Amino acid sequence: MTTRAPSAVRRFVIVAVLLPAVITALSVLVQLWVTPSSPDPIAIHWGVSGLADGFGPVWVAPVTTAVVGIGVPLLLSASALNGLRRGDRGAAYRFMGALAAAMSVFIGTLVAGSVLIQRGLSDAAEAPSILPSLLLSGVLGVALGVVAWFVQPAEHASRGAVEVVAALDPPLGADERAVWLRTVRLGRSGLIVLASALLILILVAVITLAVSGSAAATVITVIVVVLMAATIAATSVFHVRVDADGLTVTSATGFPRVHVPLEDIQRVEVVEVVPMAEFGGWGLRWAPGGGFGVVMRSGSGIRVHRAGGRVFTVTVDDAESGAALLEALRVRKA
Structure with missing residues (x-):
């Protein structure tokens, strides 16, 4: 006996996988139907004026539609489905589903429209402006995105456990030096x-x-x-360092680099991070209410609350040890 998938998972699959597949298939079929009466080469690029200025073989349009119309929604789905199946929830997942649906109808309508307006032409250079098709595609994309948003259930964002860190016991001596180093990979x-x-x-x-x-x-x-x-x-590998200067997170390439000095830290926490639910994905992220973060994976991380209400989070192994040393250095500095 199988367990029925939660509503959030089922509806996400409908709007982010099934719907884009149907829309893309219909768009490709329309383009193939029009192909016999289309010029060859056809116009495949329009300038800012809306007039055709780039041309290519007739197969380019349906292939591009299939690659982008299916590829982008599947990419968005792949980044969200595992979390949803684990039980993670939040607005970021709803947004990814809505974006997948919107992108599929935008691309499918735009490319199909660009082919339809060339039907019966002997020379693609005579193709009319793409701007009406672009406007229609944008409106349909936004409309379907809004519908897909409301089709999915509104469930509260998943949040991991938060633990306020206590300073080391015994505390660091006035002349003691300590450094904590870790490397975290995507x-x-x-x-x-x-x-x-x-x-x-x-x-x-x-x-x-x-x-x-x-x-x-x-x-x-x-x-x-x-x-x-x-x-x-x-942004695939970062080095994390805690020392007398504070918390420093640096890419393996040297840039980007984030440094939080001790005097700027008001509170240190160890947190369990859920990347998609809290930050909408992985890498260098910013989320309303969650602040800025270097979010490389799910799991433990160090979170510092800075002066002015700013927040910075980095996911890293053995976050408890790094956070404890950071808090000890902060207390000593104060």
């Missing part, structure tokens, strides 16, 4: 999500480079791929 879930996003971007880049005759489009595409790859490399 968890498997975060790596899968980021690697999948990079793969989708590379596939889109390959298609763009293969069919685009624009040097500017080629340069921009390559720059975007390189920047994303560099960002993943810079």
